[in-house]
Amino acid sequence: HAKALGSNSQVCFNPAMTAEIQQRYQLELALAAALAAGQFELHYQPQLTDSGKVVGVEALLRWQHPELGYVSPARFIALAEETGQIDSIGHWVLQQACAQLQRWQSEPKLRELIMSVNISARQFYQPEFIAQVQQCLSQYQFKPEQLMLELTESLILADLDDAVSRMQQIKQLGVRFSMDDFGTGYSSLSYLSRLPFDEVKIDQYFVRSASSGKPRDWVIVEAIIGIANTFGMKLIAEGVETQAQYELLRQSGCYCYQGYLFAKPAAAAETARWIDEHSPLS
Ligand code: C2E
Ligand code: MG
Ligand code: MG
Ligand code: MG
Numbered sequence: 001h002a003k004a005l006g007s008n009s010q011v012c013f014n015p016a017m018t019a020e021i022q023q024r025y026q027l028e029l030a031l032a033a034a035l036a037a038g039q040f041e042l043h044y045q046p047q048l049t050d051s052g053k054v055v056g057v058e059a060l061l062r063w064q065h066p067e068l069g070y071v072s073p074a075r076f077i078a079l080a081e082e083t084g085q086i087d088s089i090g091h092w093v094l095q096q097a098c099a100q101l102q103r104w105q106s107e108p109k110l111r112e113l114i115m116s117v118n119i120s121a122r123q124f125y126q127p128e129f130i131a132q133v134q135q136c137l138s139q140y141q142f143k144p145e146q147l148m149l150e151l152t153e154s155l156i157l158a159d160l161d162d163a164v165s166r167m168q169q170i171k172q173l174g175v176r177f178s179m180d181d182f183g184t185g186y187s188s189l190s191y192l193s194r195l196p197f198d199e200v201k202i203d204q205y206f207v208r209s210a211s212s213g214k215p216r217d218w219v220i221v222e223a224i225i226g227i228a229n230t231f232g233m234k235l236i237a238e239g240v241e242t243q244a245q246y247e248l249l250r251q252s253g254c255y256c257y258q259g260y261l262f263a264k265p266a267a268a269a270e271t272a273r274w275i276d277e278h279s280p281l282s
Contacts, residue, residue, distance in 0.1 A: 024079065027068075027071070027075070027076065030065055030068060031083070034065065034089075035089060035092060039064055039065055039066075041062045041064070042093065043059075043061075043062050043265035043266055043271070044057040044058065044060070044100070044268060045057060045058045045258055045263060045264065045271075046262060046263045046278075047114070047116070048256070048258070048262050049256055049257075052279065054109075054278065055113070055114060056113055056115065056116055056148065057271060058116040058117075058118075058150070058258060059093065059096070059097040059116065059118070060073065060265045061073050061077070061089070061093055061118075081120050081121070081122050084122070086122055086123055087122070087123060087126055090120055093117060093118075094132060094133070094136055095136060095139075097115050097117045098136040098139070098140040098147065099140055101140065103268075104272065105142055107272065109276055110272060110275060110276075113146065114146050114147075114148050115146055115147055115148065116149075116150050117147070117148070117150065118150045119149045119150060121154050121155035124151060124155055124163075125158065129166075130169055133147075133175060137174075143174070144173055144174025144175050145174050147175045147176070148199065149170070149175060149176070149178065150178045150179075150180040150201070151177060151178070151179060152179075152185065153181070153182070153184070153191070157185070160194065160195075167195065167196050168196060171196055176198040177195075177197050178200070178234075178236075179192070179195070179199070181201065181203040182224060183202065183203055183205070183206055183220060184203045189223070192228070192233070198233060199236060200228045200233050200234070200236070201258075202221060202224055202225075202237045202249075202254070203239070204238050204241075205239075207221075207239050207240055208241075209221065210244065210248040210249060211242060211244045211248070218248075221249075222252050222253075225252050225254055226253075234256065235254050235256060236256040237257050238258045238259060239258070239259050239260075240259030240260075240262070241259055245259075245261070
C-alpha cells in the first residue's frame with residue numbers, strides 16, 4: 001500500500017504521528033469533561049487609551065487541568081471547534097463575561113467598561129447563537145453597547161452575505177463587533193467596507209513590526225489605521241509589549257492599546273484592582 005502511494009507515504013504511519021493522535025484524543029476527552037468539572041475560568045485584560053483610561057477588557061479563557069496543568073487556548077480552542085465542544089464552552093464564556101459585567105456595574109470605575117468576548121466561527125454560525133446573545137442581554141444588567149463580540153477573518157470567508165446578515169441582526173440588539181487579528185488572515189481590506197464592524201484590532205504580528213525592522217509590515221499597519229479611521233471604526237492595537245511600539249502606534253494615529261506593556265490578563269478581582277489603581281476617574 002505504502003509503495004502505491006509513493007515513498008513519502010510512510011510518514012503517515014510513523015510512531016510520532018500515532019503519539020500525536022493519542023495526545024489529541026486525550027486532550028479531547030479532558031476537554032469534554034472540563035466544563036462540568038469547573039476547570040475553566042475567564043481572565044480579563046485591560047484596554048487603555050492614550051490618557052491611560054481603561055475603556056474595556058478582553059475576556060480570555062483559561063483552562064487549568066489537574067494533570068495536564070495550564071493548557072493554552074491556542075492549543076484547545078481549535079480542537080474544541082473541530083469537535084463541536086466550542087458550542088457549550090463558547091456559550092459558557094459569553095454568560096460568564098456578561099455576569100462579570102453585571103457585577104462590575106456597582107463600581108464607578110468599572111461600570112462603563114466594554115467587555116470584549118471572543119466568538120469562534122462555528123459558534124457564530126450556530127442557529128442558537130443570536131438567541132443566546134439576546135438571552136444574556138435580558139438576564140444580565142448592563143448596556144448592550146458594552147458587549148463587544150470579537151470575530152476573526154476566517155469566519156467571514158465562510159459566507160460573506162450570511163455573516164453580514166447575522167451581524168446586523170445582533171447589532172440591532174445594540175451589541176457591537178470587533179474584527180480580531182486583522183491583517184493575519186486571507187481576507188481582503190475591502191471586507192472592512194462590507195462588514196458592519198465597529199472596531200478593528202491590529203494583530204500583535206503587525207504591532208511587532210513597529211520595532212522589528214520590517215518597514216513593509218509597518219506600511220500595512222498605517223494602511224489599516226487609515227482605513228479604520230476613514231470608515232469610522234474604533235482602533236485598538238493588541239500585543240503591545242514595548243514603549244517603542246506604543247510610541248510608533250501613537251504617532252501613526254492609533255489611540256487604544258492592549259498588551260503586556262500595560263497589563264497582562266488576570267482574574268476578575270485582580271483586574272478590577274489593577275483598574276482601580278491605574279485608571280483615572282472618568
Ligand atoms: P486573541 O483573541 O487575539 O487574544 C489575544 C492574545 O494575546 C491572548 O492570548 C493574550 O493573552 C495575548 N496577549 C495579550 N497581550 C499580549 C502581549 O503583550 N504579548 C503577547 N505575546 N501576547 C499578548 P491567549 O489568552 O493565549 O489566547 C489566544 C487566542 O485564543 C485568542 O487570541 C483567541 O483567538 C483564543 N481565545 C481565547 N479565549 C477565547 C474564548 O473565550 N473563546 C474563543 N472562541 N477563543 C478564545
Ligand atoms: Mg480576541
Ligand atoms: Mg487578537
Ligand atoms: Mg490571536
